[in-house]
Amino acid sequence: ADVEQHAATGPLPPGDRIDELVAAAHRRASSHGDGVVADYIPILAEADPEAFGVCVADVDGGLHEIGDTRVPFSIQSISKAFVYALVCDALGHEQAFDVIGVNNTGLPFNSVVAIELNDGHPMNPMVNAGALAATALVPGGTAEDKWEAVRSGLSRFAGRELVVDEDVYRSEAETNHRNRAIAQLLESYGRIRVDPLEVVDVYTRQCALLVDARDLAVMGATLADGGVNPLTGERVVSASVCRDLLAVLAATGLYERSGEWLFEIGLPGKSGVAGGLVTVAPGKVGIGTYSPPLDSAGNSVRGQVATAYLSRALGLNIF
Numbered sequence: 001a002d003v004e005q006h007a008a009t010g011p012l013p014p015g016d017r018i019d020e021l022v023a024a025a026h027r028r029a030s031s032h033g034d035g036v037v038a039d040y041i042p043i044l045a046e047a048d049p050e051a052f053g054v055c056v057a058d059v060d061g062g063l064h065e066i067g068d069t070r071v072p073f074s075i076q077s078i079s080k081a082f083v084y085a086l087v088c089d090a091l092g093h094e095q096a097f098d099v100i101g102v103n104n105t106g107l108p109f110n111s112v113v114a115i116e117l118n119d120g121h122p123m124n125p126m127v128n129a130g131a132l133a134a135t136a137l138v139p140g141g142t143a144e145d146k147w148e149a150v151r152s153g154l155s156r157f158a159g160r161e162l163v164v165d166e167d168v169y170r171s172e173a174e175t176n177h178r179n180r181a182i183a184q185l186l187e188s189y190g191r192i193r194v195d196p197l198e199v200v201d202v203y204t205r206q207c208a209l210l211v212d213a214r215d216l217a218v219m220g221a222t223l224a225d226g227g228v229n230p231l232t233g234e235r236v237v238s239a240s241v242c243r244d245l246l247a248v249l250a251a252t253g254l255y256e257r258s259g260e261w262l263f264e265i266g267l268p269g270k271s272g273v274a275g276g277l278v279t280v281a282p283g284k285v286g287i288g289t290y291s292p293p294l295d296s297a298g299n300s301v302r303g304q305v306a307t308a309y310l311s312r313a314l315g316l317n318i319f
């Protein structure tokens with residue numbers, strides 16, 4: 001009943017029309033009560049399941065937002081996309097392809113089986129194995145240097161200084177045995193060549209960076225804008241890094257649901273287990289949503305519904 005006709009792709013409508021469509025997306029998605037708030041990281045279970053914000057940031061710096069777009073939450077897996085961009089910038093196209101990979105595993109994001117089935121190759125940077133391998137490759141001689149590169153790099157995407165939620169960091173650090181196992185397994189295959197537990201620590205901090213739906217929209221708009229943040233005017237990464245990242249997101253951004261997502265929405269996106277979702281319409285907009293209840297793959301239910309509506313109503317589908 002919620003299926004809309006796709007608007008023809010073309011230029012964006014005027015700003016006040018975008019505002020109306022963002023409000024309509026929020027209204028429609030609000031009635032979707034499905035999904036479960038993540039609790040495998042204990043503190044995430046305390047999130048308000050009714051919190052819901054939608055923001056569209058266009059590449060000219062315009063913001064269109066409604067609902068809880070200023071409620072902070074931990075970025076979680078969405079950080080993987082932006083850290084991968086920083087690593088691509090440092091490694092280059094060929095090396096990033098060889099070392100981290102670009103193919104979907106078809107398995108959950110924290111799968112150990114996927115690593116074993118692929119001779120220890122992490123497969124792609126959006127599952128935990130590939131994200132840990134990517135964080136290990138962030139430029140910097142020490143874990144502290146790598147962390148600073150991650151924090152400052154993601155802050156440039158957002159256009160403001162991002163800070164860690166220390167409670168989320170601690171809650172995950174106390175319970176992330178599986179990620180430690182994954183990092184050590186990668187070390188055993190020679191895929192991580194620095195201290196694997198230090199890598200997990202930097203990764204856990206990066207996942208605990210606080211953002212809001214507006215930040216996600218701006219971060220997405222930076223990717224839509226070929227690597228230039230439309231609010232600050234700063235070039236964060238090259239256009240070719242953006243293109244590489246968006247291709248990987250199209251294939252893997254919603255984990256084993258990436259095919260369904262692309263079929264319905266037709267845009268690269270990335271989800272996080274705290275309820276964030278970022279979507280990129282190249283040359284046009286970034287969309288940031290926040291709603292904690294998740295589907296069984298770990299993707300925000302209302303975020304997906306709102307983004308599907310906007311993709312259709314704004315004519316964003318790239319296919």
Ligand code: DON
Pocket residue numbers: 075076077078109110128172179204207271272273274297298299
């Ligand atoms: O490593 C983890 O499990 C979390 N820090 C991030 C997982 C996540 O966000 C998966 N997303 N949908």
